[in-house]
Each structure stands twice: as structure tokens, then as C-alpha cells.
Amino acid sequence: MGTLAIRLTGAARVFSTGNGRVPAFSGLDLEVRRGEVHALLGPSGCGKSTLLRILAGLDHLSAGELTLPRHSDGRPAAGIVLQDAHLLPWLTVADNVALGLRYRANRAVAAGRVDELLEVLGLAELADALPAELSGGQAQRVAIARTMLVAPPLLLLDEPFAALDPLTRRDLQDWLLRVRDLLDLTIVLVTHDVDEAIHLGDRVTLLRGGSRGTVGTWDTREVDRNSEVLAATRHDLLARYAATSDEPSTVVPGPPLGTNGGGRLAPVAAR
Amino acid sequence: MSDRPPAWRVRAARVGRASTGLLVALLLWWLVTDVVAAPGDMLARFSPLTAAPAIVALFLDGAGLVHVSVTLERLLAGIAIATLVGVPVGVAVGLSRRLADYTGALFQFLRMVSPLAWTPIAIVLLGVGDLPVVFLVAVAAVWPVILGAAAGVHALDPGWLQIATTLGASRRERLTTIVLPGIRAHLATGLRVALGTAWIVIVPAEMLGVDSGLGYAILDARDRLRYDELMGVVLVIGLLGFALDGVAQRTSARQRRRRHTRPAAPDAAIEVIEAPVDLARTR
Numbered sequence: 001m002g003t004l005a006i007r008l009t010g011a012a013r014v015f016s017t018g019n020g021r022v023p024a025f026s027g028l029d030l031e032v033r034r035g036e037v038h039a040l041l042g043p044s045g046c047g048k049s050t051l052l053r054i055l056a057g058l059d060h061l062s063a064g065e066l067t068l069p070r071h072s073d074g075r076p077a078a079g080i081v082l083q084d085a086h087l088l089p090w091l092t093v094a095d096n097v098a099l100g101l102r103y104r105a106n107r108a109v110a111a112g113r114v115d116e117l118l119e120v121l122g123l124a125e126l127a128d129a130l131p132a133e134l135s136g137g138q139a140q141r142v143a144i145a146r147t148m149l150v151a152p153p154l155l156l157l158d159e160p161f162a163a164l165d166p167l168t169r170r171d172l173q174d175w176l177l178r179v180r181d182l183l184d185l186t187i188v189l190v191t192h193d194v195d196e197a198i199h200l201g202d203r204v205t206l207l208r209g210g211s212r213g214t215v216g217t218w219d220t221r222e223v224d225r226n227s228e229v230l231a232a233t234r235h236d237l238l239a240r241y242a243a244t245s246d247e248p249s250t251v252v253p254g255p256p257l258g259t260n261g262g263g264r265l266a267p268v269a270a271r
Numbered sequence: 272m273s274d275r276p277p278a279w280r281v282r283a284a285r286v287g288r289a290s291t292g293l294l295v296a297l298l299l300w301w302l303v304t305d306v307v308a309a310p311g312d313m314l315a316r317f318s319p320l321t322a323a324p325a326i327v328a329l330f331l332d333g334a335g336l337v338h339v340s341v342t343l344e345r346l347l348a349g350i351a352i353a354t355l356v357g358v359p360v361g362v363a364v365g366l367s368r369r370l371a372d373y374t375g376a377l378f379q380f381l382r383m384v385s386p387l388a389w390t391p392i393a394i395v396l397l398g399v400g401d402l403p404v405v406f407l408v409a410v411a412a413v414w415p416v417i418l419g420a421a422a423g424v425h426a427l428d429p430g431w432l433q434i435a436t437t438l439g440a441s442r443r444e445r446l447t448t449i450v451l452p453g454i455r456a457h458l459a460t461g462l463r464v465a466l467g468t469a470w471i472v473i474v475p476a477e478m479l480g481v482d483s484g485l486g487y488a489i490l491d492a493r494d495r496l497r498y499d500e501l502m503g504v505v506l507v508i509g510l511l512g513f514a515l516d517g518v519a520q521r522t523s524a525r526q527r528r529r530r531h532t533r534p535a536a537p538d539a540a541i542e543v544i545e546a547p548v549d550l551a552r553t554r
Contacts (some may be wrong), residue, residue: 056437071439080437090452102448105439143434150438233288 004067005120005154005186006032006055011064012052024050028064030205037180037187039201039220041237046207048190052158055188056080069152073105078154079147083162087131092144094118094127094177100150108152120182121145137168141175143167148183157189173200195238206240236259290305293493311403315446321499322506329503334488338504342484345401346466347472349408357413358458361420368455371421379418384474386411390479399480411472417542419461459523466519470512485511 012026026045026238032038040048053059055068057076069077087096098114100106118124122131130153140160147155157176159171177200180187197204198220206215218237300319308314329335364371364378386407387488393403427450435445485508492501 058433058436075310075439078437080434082430082434084430086428086434088431088449090455099435099448100438103435103440103444118328146434147438271391 003034004031005034005036005069006030006188007065007225008051009065011051011054011058011066012062013047013054025207026063028207031202032188033195034186035184036202037189037200039086039189040192040195041191041197041204042207043192048207049158052156052188052190069154070216071105075105076154077152078156079150079152080156080158080185081140081143081147081160082131083093083159085136085143087134087139087142087146089131092129092133092182093123093129093134094128096131097123097149098143099147103150106150108143113149117145117149121148121179135168136164137172138171140164144176144179148179148185153183153185155185155187155188159191162191162193169196176200176218194234198234198237204237204239212238214218273462277378284518286522286533288344291310310550316498317502318499320500322502325446325497325505326501326503329488329500330506337508338483338485338488339507342473342477342512345404345477346408346469346486348401348405349469350412350462350465352405352409353412353416353469354462355463356409358464360413361417361461362424362446362454364417364422365424366450372444378414382414387475394480401481404476404481404484405480407476408473410468412469415464417461417463419457419459422453422461423457424450426457427453433449458522459519459526463516463519463523467512474508480534 008030011028011030013024014021014026015024016022017057017191028047028051030040030051032155036083040051042048050059054061054066055076056078058080072079086092088099091099097118100113100245101109101111101114115124116125118127121141121144123138126134126138126142131142134142144155144157144160157265161172161191168176176187188199189197191200202219203217204220272462280531297319304315304318326335337509364374389410392404393406394431397403397406428441431449431453432445437447473484474486474489478490479483485504488504492498492504
């Protein structure tokens, strides 16, 4: 760890609407390290999904700088998984996972990798099933497999577990962590669930509501092992999370946050 | 345990009711031509009792089969042209809001002109023979195909296109792997509507400038005062149309089942396309 996978400086995305120009976010700085799970936590409308779409190459920045690994054709070398699996209903699970192989951009990917990936991800038994026969959790696993087949080890997840029931969600979260270790992935996870952010994230960045940059980034790698620290961090994050939505939108991003006492983890790399 | 009757029994009951309806119609026909009408009356010449043997005679001497096969050939040629033209146009209109704006009013206008209104122009430009008939069938069939394809594009899940884009698909690859397979159910519905319209148009189209086909057979029977044969041909036209729609309906239903997509109501193919999917936007 240590080398950066993504660096974002002074990033802004402004949409032109009938009522003028509306920023999805602005003044955003973010660093994602190679090999980490980086959770982007924030209230609705803080622009976190827009940011993820930009990282995936589905949208572009209005201002600022974005550095991330790219393919030779300039496309970001990142795969995205959305809240719904969006599987093609006329293809089997195996064919859905293999979708990327039908595109010239991925001609270097070996066809044999589909079976290998299905095996590794525990989807081999479902290979011949149609999407309509899958549960929500299974469909989401297939969607992640489809992206991982052709994606370089940078995976963007846009609330991928939000539509699942709590038990399935927990199952899938643990599955994702195992897969991450197995395949050495870098993951950027967008979520509005503080517990999910702490559980999955090595680091958590809290985005400010009203599109005014970030509150800060918390290192949460160790918190799961220490219930006291977990409770404190969780409490801290929840309080700040709640505060992000209340701040009036005219407020400019505040100064770097200080260290919190009482065993709480101080935000690092805060601006 | 459910007390619902078994599927075969439900089916049998429905077939029974359908047959009863047909039998009642046949009975009414017979009543009008053979009981109400006086013998020797003009109406009596259209009796089912003479039409039925006329059909048999028509097919026994081979002429009936020739008429049927010629009509089906022209129908298929017209539908094929309508598909070749309609699918690309419909997909393009579905994908481009601008193109939809340019063509919307024009297509509505053209769609409302009866294909038969083009008959004189078709004959002047294409001469007499098969060509104008095929042309008129294609003109009739192309609109449901266009609208079906466009409605299919409209119903595509935008997430499919976005995912394909992030997987590295080019525009053309998105078209072949997502758009075309994704619109099949809607297209099947559009084709079914097209087939019905084409079948209605082909009979009058064959009444001009050709010497074969079911439309011609009706005029020919009239000219020879063979009203029994005329009614026989009308029955054959109805039966064939019924069978063709049955085949189309089965194909379309199979597409839906296989694809597990939302069923495309026949109306969906006739809907005006409001918000086309923008392929470019997902780049």
C-alpha cells in the first residue's frame, strides 16, 4: 500500500438545468490508495454517485484534476457496479459474466477466465441460470463478476448492497472482502450507511452535504478489532454525518479538522 | 390443494367457447342466405352450402394452391422489405432524440395515409405485376416495424448501456450486443401488427394489375359470376390470416418468455415515441 490509485484535486461537477447551474459537488479532493477499500460516505445529493460515474468514465468533471489508471484508448481502467445488477435477461449467468469478452477492447482477456472467475466467486453452479432465476444477492455477485472479468483491479461500487435484505447484505459484504483479498482489488465504495462504510472500508471519506467537498477521511482499518474504538468512531461519524445535511449550503469548506480526544480516530488527510 | 381446474380443462373450455362462436356465425350466415332469402334471390348465391364445396374444388384443380402461394410470397417479400427498412430506421429514431423530432410529425402523417392511396403511383412507377403489390404491402407493414423497434429501444434499461460502456464496448458493439437483442420482444410485437396490416392490404392490392393471388381470385370469381367460389376465397383469406396471426403470436410470446422482459402490449408498438434513449449520452 502507499501508492495512489486515484487522485482528485479541486474537482467539481456542475450541471446546467432550467434553473441555472447546480453543482453536484465542488472543491473536492480525494486520494485512494492502491489496494484499499475506500468508502465514500455522504447524505443524499452530496454528489457521491456522480463522482463514481466520473471515475468510471460515464461522466466528466467540470473543473479540477483527476488522475487514475487508464486504458490505451483513454477510458478509465475501472469497472463499475450499480445498485441494481442490470444483467441482460436473455443471457445466462456465464454469458452475462462473459459480456466484456465480446468487445474488442478486451481481446487480450482469455475466455477461460470466465469459468475460473465463476469458480472463485462461488457462482459455478449458477453458470447456466437465467437472471430471472437469481436472488438479488446472487444477481449482484454476477454483476461484480462481469465487471471483474475485464476490469483492472479497480472496482467502483455504487451502493451495490442497498437493495438487499440485511442478512444477504452482510453475507455479500463479507464475500466482497474475501474476494478483495483473493484478487488484490482496489475498491471505491459509495454508501450512505455508516456501518457499511466502517465494516468494508479501510478508510472512510465523509462527503459534505450541499456539494461542498469533504469533511475528512477516517482510517478505519483497525476499528473492527476494537469495539471501543469502533463505537467511538461510529459515534463520531454518525454525528458528523448528521451535521453534513444540516449545514447551510452557502458555507465554504471548513478548516482541517482537529484531533478528537478519547480514543477516537482523527480524520486524516482532511482539508 | 387448490380447487382450480387443470390447465387442459381450462384450455378445452376456451376452445369450446371459440368453436361455439364460430358455429353460431356459420348458422347466422346460413339463416340469412338459405332461410331468410328467397330461393333465386341474389343473397342466396352466397350460401355456405355452396361455398364449402367451391373451396374443395378450387384446391383440387390446383388453382387455389397457386393463388395462396403467390399471395404468401408477395406478403413475405413485402414484410422482408419492411423489416430491412423499418428496423434500422426504428432503432435510429429510438436512439436519437433529434431524429425523433425531425421525423415524428412526418411519420404520423405518412402512417395515416392508407397504403392503398399509393396504388396509382405504385403502378405508374413500378408497372403492373408483383412489384407494386409488394411495394404496397411494404408500405403498410413498415410503420408497425419502425414503431416497434423504436419502442423497444425506448424500453431498454439504460443501465445495460452504461455497463457495456464501462466494459469497453464501442457504439457499434453496444448496438449489436445490447440494443438489437434487447428490442427483440418489442420487435416481434411490431411484426405481428405489421403482418395483420399487410394481410388486410394485400387482398385489395392484388385486385389491380395482377393475374394471380387471392385478391385476383375474388375479382375473377365475380367476373365469372361464381359467387360460391368468391365466398370460398373470402373464407380462405380469413382462415389464412387467422393462422398467420396465430404463428406470429406464438413467436412473440416465446420471445417474451425466453427474454423475461416486460410484455410488449400490441399498443406499445403504436405508441408515439416520447423519450428516445441517447446512446451518445452514456459515453
